[in-house]
Amino acid sequence: xxxxxxxxxxxxxxxxxxxxxxxxxxxxxxxxxxxxxxxxxxxxxxxxxxxxxxxxxxxxxxxxxxxxxxxxxxxxxxxxxxxxxxxxxxxxxxxxxxxxxxxx
Numbered sequence: 001x002x003x004x005x006x007x008x009x010x011x012x013x014x015x016x017x018x019x020x021x022x023x024x025x026x027x028x029x030x031x032x033x034x035x036x037x038x039x040x041x042x043x044x045x046x047x048x049x050x051x052x053x054x055x056x057x058x059x060x061x062x063x064x065x066x067x068x069x070x071x072x073x074x075x076x077x078x079x080x081x082x083x084x085x086x087x088x089x090x091x092x093x094x095x096x097x098x099x100x101x102x103x104x
Contacts, residue, residue: 003037007060010067010082015089025060027086032069035061046077 001009007025011018019026024033033056035041040049041061048070050059059070060082067082 003062004034006062007034007067014083016083016086017089018086024054024056027082030057030085032056032058032060035059037062042077047075048077 004020004023008018008020011027016027024031026032033050033052033054035050039061041063042048048059050061050070052059052072056072058072061068061070063079068078069080069082069085070078071080
């Protein structure tokens, strides 16, 4: 399975709306470049290493089994999880209010 296939499988499993065009991933109003699995992500001082000449808002990379985003203008490693970006393809599957009733 290629790196792009792993990413699309992850996005599909989390129901995140996305589009892929010419190797760039569009999520919400942002465009991300995918960092190859072979690329070094950060150095000893935790500075983000990948860069691109394309006009993007950030990078998507996999680290320790999770997918993260990195703002293109930030040099320090941010570790913002990809699951918190964009919008879901469906709303919550229930229309009922879930609450807790107790004596406390």
